[in-house]
Amino acid sequence: MVYQTDRVLKAFEYVKAYLFFPKYCPGITNWKNKMAGKNGRGNPLGFTDAEKGKIRRGLKQLAKDTQTKPRLTYYRGRLDATRGINAGVIVMKFK
Numbered sequence: 001m002v003y004q005t006d007r008v009l010k011a012f013e014y015v016k017a018y019l020f021f022p023k024y025c026p027g028i029t030n031w032k033n034k035m036a037g038k039n040g041r042g043n044p045l046g047f048t049d050a051e052k053g054k055i056r057r058g059l060k061q062l063a064k065d066t067q068t069k070p071r072l073t074y075y076r077g078r079l080d081a082t083r084g085i086n087a088g089v090i091v092m093k094f095k
Helices: 007-013 017-024 032-034 049-065
Strands: 072-075 078-081 090-093
Touching: 007 049, 017 049, 032 049
Parallel strands: none
Antiparallel strands: 072 078, 078 090
């Protein structure tokens, strides 16, 4: 749960942080404590501006990685685009 009211951290209501940080922001340490807003002793702790920039770049990279791309597959002897905007438009018969 995100306790800080920051726009960058609001994204983690939709994205799982434990999957995001190791892959897209491996240089950020203690991210669990920073998201909670305090360390183990109860002292306040947060992300620096540089780390927030890394998170923004990581979120942009995540968006690029998760975009759907048209994929051509064969279905009952036809070449068919099964994903993307033009799904089902490209249909060709083979002899």
